Amino acid sequence: MKTVRRLTVLVLVMVLVLPTFAGVTSAQGDGKSLVTAYGVGDPHSIDPQLGIDQRDMTLITQLFPGLTWQNEESRDVELAMASSYDVSEDGKTYTFHLLEQVPWVRYNADSGEVEALTDDSGAPRYVTAADFVFGWTRALDPVTAAPGAYMMAPYITGAAEFNAGEGSADALGLKAVDDYTFEVTAPEAVGYVLGIYGLGTARPVPAWAIEESGDVWTEPENIATYGPFALKEWSHDESITFVKNPFWPGSEGIGQANVDELTIRFMDESVQLREFEAGGMDVIYAPATDLDRIRADSTLSSELSIVPDLCSQAWGFNTEKPPFDNVHIRRAFSYAVDRQSLIDFVTKGGEIPARWFTPPSISLAPTLEDNPDLGIAFDPEMAQQELALGLADLGLESADDLPAITVVFGNTELLSATAQALQVMWEEALGIRVELSALDTTTYWSTLEEDAGQIYRAGWCPDYNDANNYLRDVMRSDSLYNYGHWNSPEFDQIVDEARLLTDPEQRRELYAQAEQLMVVDEAALMPLYWPITAMLTQPDVTRTYATTHIEAYWKWDLNQ
Amino acid sequence: MSEFITRRVLWMVFVLFVVTVITFILMHAVPGGPFSTEKALPESTIEQLNEKYNLDDPLVMQYVEYMKDILIPVVMTGQQQKSLDHEYLINISLPFDDNATLRWVNFGPSYKSVSRPVNDIFRENLPISAQLGVLGVLIAACIGIPLGVIAGLKRNTVYDYAGMGIAVLGVSVPVIIMAPVLQYVFGVLLGWLPVTGWGEPKQMILPTFALGFSQSAVLARLTRASMLQVMHEDYIRTARAKGLRERRVVVVHVLKNSMIPVITVIGPMLAYLMAGTFVVETIFAIPGMGKFFVTSITGRDYPVIMGTILVMAIFLVLANVIVDVVYAWIDPRIRFT
Numbered sequence: 001m002k003t004v005r006r007l008t009v010l011v012l013v014m015v016l017v018l019p020t021f022a023g024v025t026s027a028q029g030d031g032k033s034l035v036t037a038y039g040v041g042d043p044h045s046i047d048p049q050l051g052i053d054q055r056d057m058t059l060i061t062q063l064f065p066g067l068t069w070q071n072e073e074s075r076d077v078e079l080a081m082a083s084s085y086d087v088s089e090d091g092k093t094y095t096f097h098l099l100e101q102v103p104w105v106r107y108n109a110d111s112g113e114v115e116a117l118t119d120d121s122g123a124p125r126y127v128t129a130a131d132f133v134f135g136w137t138r139a140l141d142p143v144t145a146a147p148g149a150y151m152m153a154p155y156i157t158g159a160a161e162f163n164a165g166e167g168s169a170d171a172l173g174l175k176a177v178d179d180y181t182f183e184v185t186a187p188e189a190v191g192y193v194l195g196i197y198g199l200g201t202a203r204p205v206p207a208w209a210i211e212e213s214g215d216v217w218t219e220p221e222n223i224a225t226y227g228p229f230a231l232k233e234w235s236h237d238e239s240i241t242f243v244k245n246p247f248w249p250g251s252e253g254i255g256q257a258n259v260d261e262l263t264i265r266f267m268d269e270s271v272q273l274r275e276f277e278a279g280g281m282d283v284i285y286a287p288a289t290d291l292d293r294i295r296a297d298s299t300l301s302s303e304l305s306i307v308p309d310l311c312s313q314a315w316g317f318n319t320e321k322p323p324f325d326n327v328h329i330r331r332a333f334s335y336a337v338d339r340q341s342l343i344d345f346v347t348k349g350g351e352i353p354a355r356w357f358t359p360p361s362i363s364l365a366p367t368l369e370d371n372p373d374l375g376i377a378f379d380p381e382m383a384q385q386e387l388a389l390g391l392a393d394l395g396l397e398s399a400d401d402l403p404a405i406t407v408v409f410g411n412t413e414l415l416s417a418t419a420q421a422l423q424v425m426w427e428e429a430l431g432i433r434v435e436l437s438a439l440d441t442t443t444y445w446s447t448l449e450e451d452a453g454q455i456y457r458a459g460w461c462p463d464y465n466d467a468n469n470y471l472r473d474v475m476r477s478d479s480l481y482n483y484g485h486w487n488s489p490e491f492d493q494i495v496d497e498a499r500l501l502t503d504p505e506q507r508r509e510l511y512a513q514a515e516q517l518m519v520v521d522e523a524a525l526m527p528l529y530w531p532i533t534a535m536l537t538q539p540d541v542t543r544t545y546a547t548t549h550i551e552a553y554w555k556w557d558l559n560q
Numbered sequence: 561m562s563e564f565i566t567r568r569v570l571w572m573v574f575v576l577f578v579v580t581v582i583t584f585i586l587m588h589a590v591p592g593g594p595f596s597t598e599k600a601l602p603e604s605t606i607e608q609l610n611e612k613y614n615l616d617d618p619l620v621m622q623y624v625e626y627m628k629d630i631l632i633p634v635v636m637t638g639q640q641q642k643s644l645d646h647e648y649l650i651n652i653s654l655p656f657d658d659n660a661t662l663r664w665v666n667f668g669p670s671y672k673s674v675s676r677p678v679n680d681i682f683r684e685n686l687p688i689s690a691q692l693g694v695l696g697v698l699i700a701a702c703i704g705i706p707l708g709v710i711a712g713l714k715r716n717t718v719y720d721y722a723g724m725g726i727a728v729l730g731v732s733v734p735v736i737i738m739a740p741v742l743q744y745v746f747g748v749l750l751g752w753l754p755v756t757g758w759g760e761p762k763q764m765i766l767p768t769f770a771l772g773f774s775q776s777a778v779l780a781r782l783t784r785a786s787m788l789q790v791m792h793e794d795y796i797r798t799a800r801a802k803g804l805r806e807r808r809v810v811v812v813h814v815l816k817n818s819m820i821p822v823i824t825v826i827g828p829m830l831a832y833l834m835a836g837t838f839v840v841e842t843i844f845a846i847p848g849m850g851k852f853f854v855t856s857i858t859g860r861d862y863p864v865i866m867g868t869i870l871v872m873a874i875f876l877v878l879a880n881v882i883v884d885v886v887y888a889w890i891d892p893r894i895r896f897t
Contacts, residue, residue, distance in 0.1 A: 164604060270843070274743055274748055445598055
């Protein structure tokens with residue numbers, strides 16, 4: 001009896017444990033293969049119309065190039081799926097001539113090859129203007145609930161109404177003139193519209209594949225793509241593997257892939273770093289917390305590259321909540337922030353102190369060279385003066401009579417440290433002790449719209465490369481993202497005018513005016529710094545460094 | 561025995577029901593929803609998404625729908641379009657029709673990874689967590705129990721102090737410190753073992769050891785205390801008085817009886833570790849289920865929250881039933897009542 005029992009236990013243990021050792025060794029191809037990492041957790045979607053963040057857009061771009069591509073380094077708009085384009089005289093209609101005979105492809109796991117797909121009759125399926133019309137209509141269709149639809153809608157006739165559920169798809173300014181000619185009509189002539197037409201949401205998708213596989217059409221066995229890479233494998237939450245698509249002809253903006261295989265792993269940044277040090281990764285994002293150590297290490301420091309970022313870190317004032325309904329109090333708080341110290345002691349990445357909101361690397365934003373005196377900077381004396389003016393306005397004796405002030409932010413390591421630094425700076429410069437309120441991040445975002453704190457955190461990363469995206473899209477009085485409810489008819493007028501001008505120099509000048517008005521005269525936002533991206537790259541890898549967070553993996557190469 | 565099992569199963573169903581209700585109410589009570597993101601979506605888009613996932617229905621309806629998809633089997637006939645709505649864990653072909661299948665248990669879609677059903681998490685990530693958990697507990701037992709036994713037998717000797725020293729180290733150095741250190745030493749500096757991943761035996765050594773070592777400390781201390789207590793029992797004196805050899809006294813009488821509290825702890829320990837360990841899985845980039853307990857809640861991914869909590873609850877309840885059965889096997893005085 002006892003032996004039987006023992007045997008049972010032994011067998012049970014074997015059954016539980018043995019399968020764990022039957023691991024599969026990953027096959028290494030003969031070709032060039034790279035391993036990189038991007039973010040933690042599963043991407044939201046690689047369906048162009050359902051992607052949300054820059055990581056989704058990076059993956060989507062490798063598979064479904066847009067009409068245009070914003071060069072990841074120069075930030076110029078280049079042609080990708082479009083081989084050329086014409087603009088109508090009124091500047092509202094763009095006619096794109098597409099690359100011809102670019103096939104829809106899929107990776108065949110059995111043969112290990114990327115295969116061009118054919119329809120039921122055996123005829124090859126090419127990416128056509130009709131696929132563009134389908135994809136763009138799908139993006140704007142309210143039923144799709146595409147997160148990026150609102151960015152496209154103002155630049156396509158009839159799109160705003162259709163997206164709001166009022167118009168019809170037939171009334172959209174989209175037309176497939178023939179197989180390889182795609183025509184888009186906009187309600188207004190806007191200079192930066194070529195960038196908009198290249199957005200991640202504005203991509204063609206295969207109607208037949210979506211019809212066949214529904215919401216799981218983006219899985220490797222169902223998907224159809226056409227870009228420089230094809231999808232080989234998607235281990236959700238773990239990694240995505242791309243293989244080179246030999247059928248992609250390459251174009252000005254998006255060339256053929258240099259490597260045969262590319263794996264993007266999703267893991268914690270400090271874990272990426274250890275894997276990189278062990279030689280298991282070719283390119284990673286360097287965690288900010290380890291920058292000091294990386295700089296001190298002779299090997300790692302030579303592999304480190306720091307590139308400017310197109311994002312902006314700013315904190316906002318709720319102009320409807322006292323005492324920040326008073327402009328002098330707002331200015332006092334903004335003058336009292338020592339941006340350089342914040343960078344030296346808190347963020348430590350060598351970020352650039354921000355004098356205004358839009359980073360200078362954004363197209364038509366003011367630059368530091370041309371505008372040395374524009375914007376706001378640390379100035380404790382001005383802070384004192386403004387505080388005195390503000391108190392006089394409010395009829396108060398001293399700063400102690402001000403209402404209690406609470407700073408609200410989503411609870412991350414970086415933001416908590418930033419908030420604590422600001423708390424100290426205000427206490428030193430103004431003698432005002434603010435309260436900090438760190439909320440769970442999702443809770444913070446959900447309360448921001450209805451009820452932003454007296455001081456709230458308001459960063460921004462651009463959807464497209466134009467100052468309009470920072471100023472008008474974020475801070476116009478009716479913007480969804482103007483959480484502080486700042487209302488300045490003068491500002492609205494400047495950004496409305498700048499949007500439709502054709503002369504870049506005139507636009508640049510207006511945006512500088514708008515910045516001055518927003519961060520100094522009215523002090524609606526408190527710019528802090530323009531972030532950087534720190535990356536580590538193994539010496540045998542050649543690559544470009546995306547300032548847009550949308551990586552051009554097809555340009556990466558391995559020197560053998 | 562059968563009455564015991566029936567009663568336990570009924571009790572289990574009730575516990576799980578209560579767990580689902582409480583989880584459902586709590587997760588909807590927390591402010592923010594699955595679509596509250598840093599870059600706010602327009603109101604109309606959020607309304608569309610809510611409609612798509614039936615989040616605009618009354619909560620009671622949502623709960624009923626959710627439980628219905630899990631509990632009620634459906635029979636599907638004809639050609640089925642691929643869709644997350646038809647994603648079931650159990651698919652049995654029915655004999656009377658080629659295309660008819662009986663489908664059961666649909667945990668719904670994940671809101672955060674849109675082409676992925678929660679069932680996928682159970683198919684792909686849960687087995688990995690389970691492997692890690694089982695191996696971790698085995699290592700914990702292999703280290704912890706012998707240490708505890710030796711310390712208990714040789715009380716107040718150098719063995720005792722050494723064993724308990726190791727145990728204190730295990731308890732006081734949390735896995736969040738030990739795992740990166742192990743990773744750095746064996747993966748980066750020495751290059752003996754892979755830093756991350758799961759699947760090959762080599763990749764399993766560091767994570768299972770990190771997990772097992774910290775848990776072994778708990779078992780070692782418990783075993784020692786329990787040994788000391790049992791050794792003073794009357795029946796041990798009787799056993800010695802009967803003239804049994806010391807070895808037999810220790811192995812058969814002391815050891816077996818002192819395992820009762822240890823088993824009590826190992827059951828739930830196994831349940832917790834099998835459902836996923838956030839820290840170890842994150843540090844070794846193991847695609848297990850552990851991180852979903854955290855990310856689903858911060859991201860308000862309702863179906864993933866419900867699914868993972870439910871699995872954890874099932875594991876815990878089952879572990880407790882098994883522990884009860886094992887008690888009776890070890891100690892004949894305990895009856896199924």
